Amino acid sequence: MLDSCNVMRGSKSGLETRIRDKHCQTLLDIDGDSCHHIHNAAKKFAAPFCHNLEQLFTDLHTDHLWASDQVHYLMEVCELMGIPGTNPQRFTAHPWLSAYDVVISTRRMLPAYKNLYMDILEEIYKDHGVGERAKARIQFFHQDLRKKGMTQVGKDRKERVVKKVWFESLNTNLHLSVYLGVLPILKEYVMVFQGSQTLVRKLHDKQLEVVTSFMACFVKAEHLHTTPKKLVEMEFSDKMLPLRELQNILNIQLCCSFSTQ
Incomplete structure (x- = not known):
């Protein structure tokens, strides 16, 4: 373990x-060991999303890695918008569940990224109580960043970020919400067994708990009260939650996730 x-x-x-x-x-x-299997399960779960978020995480981290002025502007934008600011975190595929921590910070700072990478909409200024002096300051950031010489690689990276935080923002927010709703279930299991204590006695119960909790995000409750063997062998065709109820379950998981931060 x-x-x-x-x-x-x-x-x-x-x-x-x-x-x-x-x-x-x-x-x-x-x-x-089972912790590695949980990381692999999380990676498998994320595969149908075509690495959209993982690419965004990498682009944000790389774009700020050697640009101290841009990091400074990002932190100031966060302060002006009342958002706790942190440097864009690096996403690493091993262990894959490190993505969860990156998801948390990216979701929190998404309005600031929108503000930094593109001229902001007036409605978003109002949502975050941004005053006239703060608007002028942010406009200065845009003007200064436009003066920077960029390689074609840098231009392509910025274009991808703008596309995902602006033009595909609904899709990006949906993916972030799904990750934030589901990944904590898997990470909690890993955190339990990565400690220094010997917890083999809890292994079966925790494995059953993580499987049941994960399936509860997608499967009707009446089908979950069965034996572990039947859970593993379950056919899902007629047992999945309706789309609206599935969204409610993920929203509840999301709220619980943030309440424990």
């Missing part, structure tokens, strides 16, 4: 190797 391939599966001193050599030659090879 340790989240380290070397500790768990090292060919000479790995825990599984030593147990198999000295205590139990019939020990099954389960292909890694």
Whole structure:
């Protein structure tokens, strides 16, 4: 249950190797520990979204990585709009659930990104109580950033960001909401078993809990009260929640996620 391939599966001193050599030659090879399987499950869940958010995370991080002036402007925009500001976080595919922390900060700062990357709409100014002096300051940011020389790679990256935070904002917000509603269920499991305590006694219960909680986001409740074997073998064709109810479930998960931050 340790989240380290070397500790768990090292060919000479790995825990599984030593147990198999000295205590139990019939020990099954389960292909890694369950924490890694949870990360892989999260990655598999996100695959149908075609890496839209992951590309946005990478573009935002790269665009600010070597641009201290742009980072400064972003932080000031956040302050003017009353949004807690942080540097754009780096998304790493291993472990994949690191995406959850990036999703939280990106969702929170999305209005600031909109403001920084494109001239803002008056309605958004009003929503965040931005005054005339603050508007003038933000306009200065736009003018200054336009003067910067950009490579074609940089121009393409900015174009992708603008497209996702402005022209595809509904789609981007929907994807962020789905991630924020579902990924905490998986991450909670990983956090439990990444600690220093030995919690093998809780393994079965926690695995059943994470499977049931995950399925509850998409499957009608009356089909979840069954045996673990039937849960794994379930056919979903006539058991899925209606779209409207599915949206409500994800919204509840989203609110719970933010309330624990």
